[in-house]
Amino acid sequence: MTLNPTSRYILESLSISSKSLKELSEESSIHKNILFFALENLKLTDYILETNNSYSLNKFQIHNIKNDLSNIRSKRFEIKNILDSAKDKFFEKEDALKISKVFLTKEELDITQGLFKQLTSFLNDKSKKRTTENLKTKHVFYWGSQSYQDVLTHLYQ
């Protein structure tokens, strides 16, 4: 099953702690009506439970939830959401999306890849730490590279 980014957010947030609709709405700044329908749909799948107006993850469904969150279509949905947002902010916010087209020698390419590896390992380390902080204070980073040739051939694939 494909999970849209709103459902993904809810599941991520409830994996930290149980929350009410009001708390989810305050944390995400998503309107309560939208969250309500997403919560109801997740309840229908048994992925979440509601007790005294508080929502929590159904621990017996963790395996299925993980499968759905990592299926290719759910991932593509999330990537599209993140990159669309970055693309729309590209002209407004200086650090929303950085793109560099550069010629690099083999040695320079190795150095760049080494720096990216360090960054990846630093961020992976940070992402493993469970935190009780508000999810909306999380930062979303995206990075990577490809050859200019690949970018050009993608145009006509």
Added chain:
Amino acid sequence: MKKSKLQQRILKDYYKTFPNQPIREVARTTSLHPSRVFRILNGHEMKLSEYELFESAILKKEDEKSHTDFFQLSRNCFQRLSINKINNLIEEMSFYLENESSQEIGVYA
């Protein structure tokens, strides 16, 4: 009689959307009586409900145009783009739709 600025603007917008329409045609489009249209065009002050009729006629026409443009564009895409690109478009459209339909109960059931 002096027309209000709002009335002048809506009539200007109306004739931009429906150029050279005769009174009878304006009456048909806005559902107003031809004699009332004649008076309005000659400076009689519009009622709010009449303003809304002109406004909704303009909006309806703009909607029709954007729908036509969209369907024309889709047709061109399907005729000229590769399967890969068409699949990307289908995926994009279905993602937008799935975001919208998440505001209905039963989407995952």
